[in-house]
Amino acid sequence: MKVLVIGSGAREHAIITSLMADDSVSEVVAAPGNAGIAREVDTRPVDVTDPVAVADLAVDVAAELVVIGPEVPLVAGVADAVRDRGIACFGPSAEAAQLEGSKAFAKQVMAEAGVPTAMAHVCTGIDEVESALDQFGPPYVVKDDGLAAGKGVVVTSDRAEAVAHARAILSKGYGVQTVIEEYLDGEEVSLFAITDGTTVLPLQPAQDFKRAGEGDTGPNTGGMGAYSPLPWAPPTLTADVTERVLQPMVDVMRHRGTPFAGLLYAGLAMTSRGVRVIEFNARFGDPETQVVLANLRSPLGRVLMAAATGHLADVPPLVWQSGYSVTVVIAAEGYPTSPRTGDVISGLERAAEEVNVDIFHAGTTITDEGAIASSGGRVLSITAHGETLARAREHAYAAVDLIRLEGSHHRRDIAARAATEG
Numbered sequence: 032m033k034v035l036v037i038g039s040g041a042r043e044h045a046i047i048t049s050l051m052a053d054d055s056v057s058e059v060v061a062a063p064g065n066a067g068i069a070r071e072v073d074t075r076p077v078d079v080t081d082p083v084a085v086a087d088l089a090v091d092v093a094a095e096l097v098v099i100g101p102e103v104p105l106v107a108g109v110a111d112a113v114r115d116r117g118i119a120c121f122g123p124s125a126e127a128a129q130l131e132g133s134k135a136f137a138k139q140v141m142a143e144a145g146v147p148t149a150m151a152h153v154c155t156g157i158d159e160v161e162s163a164l165d166q167f168g169p170p171y172v173v174k175d176d177g178l179a180a181g182k183g184v185v186v187t188s189d190r191a192e193a194v195a196h197a198r199a200i201l202s203k204g205y206g207v208q209t210v211i212e213e214y215l216d217g218e219e220v221s222l223f224a225i226t227d228g229t230t231v232l233p234l235q236p237a238q239d240f241k242r243a244g245e246g247d248t249g250p251n252t253g254g255m256g257a258y259s260p261l262p263w264a265p266p267t268l269t270a271d272v273t274e275r276v277l278q279p280m281v282d283v284m285r286h287r288g289t290p291f292a293g294l295l296y297a298g299l300a301m302t303s304r305g306v307r308v309i310e311f312n313a314r315f316g317d318p319e320t321q322v323v324l325a326n327l328r329s330p331l332g333r334v335l336m337a338a339a340t341g342h343l344a345d346v347p348p349l350v351w352q353s354g355y356s357v358t359v360v361i362a363a364e365g366y367p368t369s370p371r372t373g374d375v376i377s378g379l380e381r382a383a384e385e386v387n388v389d390i391f392h393a394g395t396t397i398t399d400e401g402a403i404a405s406s407g408g409r410v411l412s413i414t415a416h417g418e419t420l421a422r423a424r425e426h427a428y429a430a431v432d433l434i435r436l437e438g439s440h441h442r443r444d445i446a447a448r449a450a451t452e453g
């Protein structure tokens with residue numbers, strides 16, 4: 032089958048790499064892709080937020096399956112437009128993608144499904160915000176209801192900062208909402224499930240590192256690294272979360288008449304009182320996908336096609352290779368505030384020769400001279416596998432150390448703590 036992958040990040044590069052390893056996939060086209068993706072498959076320019084443009088492209092390249100990576104096109108209805116042309120699409124409808132597109136909506140569905148999550152107040156005015164903050168007390172959690180490209184959430188013990196963030200959200204326009212939540216402590220886990228709207232197929236759990244600095248300091252980012260699976264997690268975690276969180280959400284969405292088919296991402300906190308949902312996303316996570324797919328041995332194309340066409344129940348149990356994967360993100364100078372772009376990257380060939388290493392590109396482009404240069408904040412996602420987490424880390428950092436990008440930064444402590452257990 033011929034697959035069109037929409038997006039341009041390391042997540043999409045990892046998805047494409049897995050698709051190409053599936054013998055049922057004859058060809059992959061990516062739009063718009065990046066420099067790394069363009070070295071492996073045909074790429075086409077497209078405005079990923081334009082449903083008609085993406086659907087036209089799917090017809091044009093004779094795609095039999097379209098896989099949508101990022102959330103913005105999903106919320107914009109790109110999956111609906113593709114399906115309207117009679118082409119199978121892995122990605123939820125615009126209505127179902129509201130699980131990510133509106134935190135207030137997600138809270139409502141969680142309440143209907145009986146899914147454990149943080150107590151929350153949806154507020155439209157600053158007085159409501161202040162009384163919700165005082166009800167929960169510090170640390171304060173203030174969220175933008177809508178998509179905010181990773182900048183929507185502030186967690187702080189500084190009440191004035193919490194109020195200021197709420198004020199900034201509410202000032203964006205009429206009808207805008209902010210969600211004030213109870214603080215959840217404990218380790219965070221990302222658990223992805225592939226679903227056709229009825230059957231739920233969980234993947235291995237992962238953990239990502241959101242802060243820019245080592246020791247989880249500094250500003251929030253799109254993610255500076257990840258590892259999977261989690262040596263410290265209870266062996267029943269995936270089954271428990273599937274039964275108590277993922278399946279009930281999928282069932283409620285179907286009963287509401289807005290089935291969720293695609294990738295349901297549960298962001299979880301392992302609190303002292305049990306597992307709680309922090310958020311849902313309607314797509315594969317980045318950078319967790321790089322490590323989750325690195326361990327998956329089942330043919331990804333077949334599984335995504337089965338999910339897109341309502342046949343997931345027929346898919347055999349997923350097969351995972353033993354061991355662990357780690358990914359380290361190389362970010363541009365100034366990321367996440369104001370990333371510097373246009374710097375040439377060197378050492379990629381040598382790094383790719385390191386054992387068990389995959390180099391996934393994110394913000395990269397090809398210069399007029401044919402060199403690979405940075406074009407975004409998160410530039411590369413260096414992914415490695417090992418029988419232990421410690422070995423996977425060694426391989427990943429050996430490759431990271433061969434790559435040169437002026438001013439770039441990365442964290443040296445990805446999976447370091449967990450490696451002492453796995």
Ligand code: AMP
Pocket residue numbers: 149172181183184186212213214215216219241298309310
């Ligand atoms: P979100 O965009 O909802 O994933 O939030 C981004 C990050 O903010 C999460 O990964 C958590 O680290 C943090 N966060 C969100 N909600 C809470 C909460 N209720 N308690 C503690 N931390 C939170």
Ligand code: GLY
Pocket residue numbers: 239253254312315316317318319
């Ligand atoms: N890794 C966080 C996300 O994909 O939203």
